[in-house]
Amino acid sequence: MAWRKSSYSSSNGGNCVEVGAGLVDAVPVRDSKAPEGPALVFPASSWASFISAVRGGELRGA
Numbered sequence: 001m002a003w004r005k006s007s008y009s010s011s012n013g014g015n016c017v018e019v020g021a022g023l024v025d026a027v028p029v030r031d032s033k034a035p036e037g038p039a040l041v042f043p044a045s046s047w048a049s050f051i052s053a054v055r056g057g058e059l060r061g062a
Contacts (some may be wrong), residue, residue, distance in 0.1 A: 005032055 003018040016032035022041065027047040030039040042050070053059050 001028070003032075003035075015041070 001023075002021045002060050004021060006019060008016040018027035018030050018032045020030070020036075023044075025044050027044055028039040028041045031037060
């Protein structure tokens with residue numbers, strides 16, 4: 001599986017989130033500092049709603 005680092009991740013090695021690509025109905029998410037560790041897997045529709053909320057600023061201060 002191909003992984004890409006979130007554009008919201010810091011560049012100093014701190015909070016690093018990677019998202020897996022290539023699955024149709026699911027989106028795996030993992031900590032890039034622990035690539036062999038577990039990944040959380042979200043339904044694609046739920047992930048799309050989350051991304052929309054982030055982009056819309058709905059989660060600031062949460």
